[in-house]
Amino acid sequence: MEQAFKRTQILTNHLLQSSPSSQTLSSNACLSYSPPELSENYAFDIKDMRKLIDRHNLEERDWLFGLMKQSKLFNPKVRGGKVFVSPDYNQSMEQQREMTLKRIEYLLEKGAFKGWLTEKGEDIEMRKFAGFEVCSIYDHSLFTKLGVHFFLWGGAIQFFGTKHHHDKWLRDTENYWIKGCFAMTELGHGSNVRGIETVTTYDSNTGEFVINTPCESAQKYWIGGAANHATHTVVFSQLHINGTNQGVHAFIVQIRDADGNISPNIRIVDCGHKIGLNGVDNGQIWFDNVRVPRENLLNSVADVSPDGKYLSSIENPDQRFAAFMAPLTVGRINIAISSVYQSKVALATSIRYALTRRAFSLKQNEPEVLLLDYPSHQRRLFPLVAKTYAMSFAANYLKMLYVKRTPQSNKTIHIVSSSFKATFTWNNMQILQECREACGGQGLKTENRVGQLKGEYDVQSTFEGDNLILMQQVSKALFAEYMAAQKRNKVFKGLGLEHMNKPCPVIPLQLTSTTLRCSQFQMDALCLRERDLLNRFVADVSKCKAKGESSEQAFMMCYELAQDLGKAFSDRAIFQTFVDAETTLPAGSLKDVLGTLRSLYALICIEDVSFLQYGYLSVDNGANVRREITKLCTELRPHALALVSSFGIPDAFLGPIAFNWIEANAWSSV
């Protein structure tokens, strides 16, 4: 009502003042907003480019975007005549959690999650990925609450459980008749899952497991969904049978009844306010000798008989643990992919802004220069666009790898997903920061999205696998591959390491522009670094072990090489997917622009300090690389709008500064 009254006052003032014509604002000497659509051209069909980078389920994505845009639950706001949807981060923690749950209930009612747990096959898995990606574009809290419920809780039932678990829990989970969470992390143990301190014993008299938190460091921590809403959880615990610790196992425990009352012998406390992701109710959980039926053990890998005997088809506890944990890979994949979409939101917003925002004239009486016409601004943002395109292709490769998985490919999936998750999430934080700065003060405004995304997504570098630990695993895996290849007559197979079987690539002494843009040279350079670093790493680790150090100690001491090797592997693997995507295209402007982008991605990898440090490039050639990067950025300038429009993110999901930011902030709008 107040708004209506205010409007009436304004209109009355208009009418009561002198003749209308003197009211019109003259456009002299005043900045006006000129939409980039009218001044920039598309050299290629952005629909084709979107199909290339989104790859699958475009209709499903657009339907979900539409569902969110059309509902008041998603906080629509009009700015400059356009509707934007984005959570209200100014709400309290409690309010944000309620809204997140309401949004989930809305999407559930509309059938967005149909078949997510009860259908099988490649189609539904791809549809899930697409749906999940769209949810992440709206809000990380929405994505995370869904992820915990469907992929962690639901995934645990699917992959750690057996038929009777599937029959009992999957449909109820899909329909949200129960709400699940995933209690693995403890106050004292995150990355080292095998070291968790929750203890479970078996009471053969009653046929029950007894789950207990023996000390404060054993309390479950950061358990998403636990503080307010979850009714059930999968608890990870050491299993002691007849005095022997059989290692980590998972048990279903009810933690709340349908009315929201916490179950007996369970204590739950809210983890408290976070720097982001406050729409997720993370909880701390204590189990005080909680009893659950024997059937609640998720027994796909091991079981306990009614009379208390431990049974497992896998003898070796290390292998048993690896088999147990393998299904968690999909969580890592989802996180890797979602980070790429945040980079897209940030880049689309900041590049569109830079296409309409001006600062400083080069000569007197000339109009000020568009931000994106400055080489320095291009240099900041276009390499990030190249990285984002590269990550898109790599993400699609990873999805296909997962969807077409076999028991033999599990190891590859584990390594590639670890590498990509670490790389993508680190890249995303870098991209978000740069885009925030590129938007200047407007980047601080929550509703402009870019700055807010930093706090929301920061957690990605440490959850679902700490990035540094993941990259260490990559380097250890590469070491193991090297050792295995030695046994196979030095033949490398898998993980794209086949280039090791060929002669060592040679970098030409003189790097001309043509050479620098040649995909063969680019691949050679990246393979050379990976090859050399792997050789050095193996040599150094072997030297340590020869001195009597254990494998673990040797790896620890060679951590610098391990880090560089992990990066080398990731860059090369990602680049390969870019090249593969480019080759599928017919000749034309789309392929040309993508080729330029591909070169830019390759050269920013090659610009990395490791190439000079380890001597793969001379100082002069290093300078040639940098010069070429600047040239490529200039060439990409005319394609800036087309490249970000191809991300396929609807206007409503970007920040208002991507559009008419003058009108969005005009007096008549506020």
Place this chain on the structure above:
Amino acid sequence: MISRLLELFLAYEEDPNVKLVMLKGEGRAFCAGGDVVAVVHDIWAGGWRAGANFFMKEFSLNYLMATYSKPQVSILNGIVMGGGNGVSMHGRFRVATENSVFAMPETALGLFPDVGASYFLSRLPGFFGEYVGLTGARLDGAEMLACGLATHFVPSAKLPMVEVALCDADSSDPVIISSIIDQYCEKSSLKEQTVYNRLDVIDRCFSQRTVEEILSALEREVVDQRDGWISATIQTLKKASPTSLKISLRSIRVGRVQGVGACLTREYRMVCHVMRGEFSNDFFEGCRAILLDKDKNPKWEPSKLEHIADTTVDRYFSKVKDEDWEDLKLPTRSKFNLPPYVIAKL
């Protein structure tokens, strides 16, 4: 008429003496739409390109109106359907009266809601746009105002006064124009049976992923409540061309996240495919049954929703495979000072 309107609108934009453009109809309609029969005859005589030509001009006019640098006021005192919506809904102001009757009835004809309807229908509240576009439902003036298709409701008796007041004001300022029309507005009450009171059912059903699921959802609602309106809606959908329903739904959903130019470009591709009869002859069969022979018994082919694959629907959205064919060329707007409400639509 399209050519003449294009000429006039182009001329008025350059003429500094023209402050705003008012459009009204003579007789009992604002505009009942394009002469579909004439288009069909043109196609029989000159091939699909003759039809394409008409739509190209019409959609260009629609785009021009959507991005016009001066306000357009359309006086919708009567029937406004099909192409009539194309020349009014994109304008800044749409004045409904007690005589207004709105519809986009194309799915009954084997066509789809075009003229930029995928833009303006998709932006109605909730999933009302899907309902209106798929069923061809008729809306009165009050309903048009309630959902945003109309910006004002003025009783027809006061229309002459509105015209005089706008001419006297001699202004291009939308705030002033709006407040002038406001002075003659009257509160319009929705009739008791209004479909606007059924938004909860409409949202539940018309938000579904596919046409088949929309129908299933409607059928479930009928079981719960014995409701004449829902049964009638189901019947209307069952009588429409299945191909039209599928491409219309996709068009509205895609249009929801596109600018007005992209919508019209896409609709032009779709209408070319329709006229070429590449995947279905429904447009011609619909015109025959409803407009020519008037037996109201069109024989759609494919006759069942299940027989229309997603890949076929996809094809309506792709470029036409013909050497001489080009995507719709939208008139350039960059040299004009476009008002913010236009910029927001791009």
